[in-house]
Amino acid sequence: MVNKGEIIETSVIAMSGSLRRKSYNTALLRHAALVAPAGMKVELAEIGDFPLFNSDLHDEDGYPEPVARVRRQLLEADGLLLATPEYNRSVSGVLKNAIDWLSTGGDSPLTRKPAAIMGAGGRLGTAQSQGALRIALAHNDVQVLVRPEVLVVNAWTHFDEDMNLTDDRIAEQLRRLLFGLDGQIRLHKSRLQAVVLASSDAILTGLPRLLYEAGYEVTATSDGDWAAAQLESGNVALLVSEPQFVEFGSINELATATGTKLVVTDAVAGFLDQLDGIR
């Protein structure tokens, strides 16, 4: 229950695609933390100690320690803020490497995370690297804000000796970006997550629409392992499953263990009454 006037806190993990001590992208993130709306905490995550991506390094003991650390940070955070340079018309290797590590596994902390991106570069102002970054993030179901675009052309002309941002127009864009991210996070948090696990087209396409109208944010899948991984992440409020997935799997036990409500159905008709019965 939120009291009138009370500010709900939101937390954002920021990552810079540059390891340089005097990086303009890291300086942009520092400035963003200063202009973040009240109640939003922006924390810079360290990705410079990630090994180069190699799935052999992910063994039975889990991820390499630096990767496991940031996966945990991101899982607990409400949103993601990225700043990328542009190198040879694309996203920096440092940031791409981090995204590759964070994207693996059915329990990727990137999935459905609200995010905002920006970049400080040379003559092109990171237009192409941000385009490449959007493609990689969209592939991982990250919810990236479309506007405002923050493209810092010839980065060195907008900062002073101490790496403070000196350009009011860019500062205003950053403020708007952070407010937009805050709104996206609050919207995301206000909607409960539901997973529809089914193989028939009628259920896969019919039920999500009803669930959206009932106020849920929905993912529909026919992959039982993927659905189980979503439940294990602890973020799913409701699982709607066709009977065969429950009969042959342990997903109903997982639903009980994770406190996820379970509705078993093989028909769209009458579903809302069934849903009302368990609310």
Ligand SMILES: Cc1cc2nc3c(=O)[nH]c(=O)nc-3n(C[C@H](O)[C@H](O)[C@H](O)COP(=O)(O)O)c2cc1C
């Ligand atoms: C190898 C290399 C390639 C670059 N390629 C581009 C480019 O394609 N487009 C661009 O806008 N800037 C390019 N730049 C400029 C960088 O994006 C710019 O120096 C930026 O400030 C680096 O980010 P940082 O200050 O956060 O370290 C390049 C710089 C280097 C060193």
